[in-house]
Amino acid sequence: MAKLVFIRHGQSEWNLSNQFTGWVDVDLSEEGVRQAQNAGALLKQEGIEFDQAYTSVLTRAIKTLHYALEGSGQLWIPETKTWRLNERHYGALQGLNKKETAEKYGDDQVHIWRRSYDTLPPLLSADDEGSAAQDRRYAHLDPRAIPGGENLKVTLERVIPFWEDEIAPKLIDGKNVIIAAHGNSLRALTKYIENISDDDIMDVEMATGEPVVYDLDEKLNVVSKKKLN
Numbered sequence: 417m418a419k420l421v422f423i424r425h426g427q428s429e430w431n432l433s434n435q436f437t438g439w440v441d442v443d444l445s446e447e448g449v450r451q452a453q454n455a456g457a458l459l460k461q462e463g464i465e466f467d468q469a470y471t472s473v474l475t476r477a478i479k480t481l482h483y484a485l486e487g488s489g490q491l492w493i494p495e496t497k498t499w500r501l502n503e504r505h506y507g508a509l510q511g512l513n514k515k516e517t518a519e520k521y522g523d524d525q526v527h528i529w530r531r532s533y534d535t536l537p538p539l540l541s542a543d544d545e546g547s548a549a550q551d552r553r554y555a556h557l558d559p560r561a562i563p564g565g566e567n568l569k570v571t572l573e574r575v576i577p578f579w580e581d582e583i584a585p586k587l588i589d590g591k592n593v594i595i596a597a598h599g600n601s602l603r604a605l606t607k608y609i610e611n612i613s614d615d616d617i618m619d620v621e622m623a624t625g626e627p628v629v630y631d632l633d634e635k636l637n638v639v640s641k642k643k644l645n
């Protein structure tokens with residue numbers, strides 16, 4: 417039996433200002449720092465001892481991981497950062513205010529962009545300002561792997577190879593794993609491990625800074641799931 421903990425980053429500056437964020441590297445808000453520290457205290461209370469941590473290459477997730485590990489006395493454990501755990505890329509919506517966008521395009525359209533499984537947002541092209549193609553942290557990638565916008569389906573398709581190659585073998589080996597990532601990269605993983613349908617995943621939400629603890633058997637079936645708050 418292995419333990420797997422998901423934690424969505426604490427509230428970010430753009431969660432606070434209600435802007436589409438995606439791959440934009442915004443920091444945690446003061447409230448987000450507090451949430452991440454609280455997650456550390458909850459993990460300590462729960463007494464979970466981790467063997468390995470994973471996070472994205474975005475500051476808000478990395479800092480959340482570090483606060484959570486520091487708070488539970490485990491800042492020393494091995495950690496791996498990967499773009500594959502990044503938030504879903506929100507394309508040309510990145511930076512826009514969600515409420516203003518709903519006023520312009522309608523609530524239904526914005527809900528589809530935010531929660532439908534397979535509708536893409538309006539795309540950014542590689543030479544658009546703000547494209548990840550200009551960012552040094554993605555310079556090692558095949559330019560074709562750098563998205564101009566993603567839905568949950570595409571996000572899942574780039575998260576799962578990392579899960580299968582790196583994370584699942586650790587869990588099968590009985591190691592306890594923490595993944596600090598993002599609302600939609602974690603929704604993709606939740607869909608995959610809980611076998612949730614394309615329709616039902618639309619209603620699954622992740623709260624900022626709230627650890628979700630799974631017990632998994634050796635075939636990685638979910639034996640139990642609980643949220644710490």
Ligand SMILES: O=C(O)[C@H](O)COP(=O)(O)O
Pocket residue numbers: 435436437438503506530598599600
């Ligand atoms: O990228 C973002 O804007 C948020 O972190 C997640 O957005 P969502 O709630 O619209 O999926």
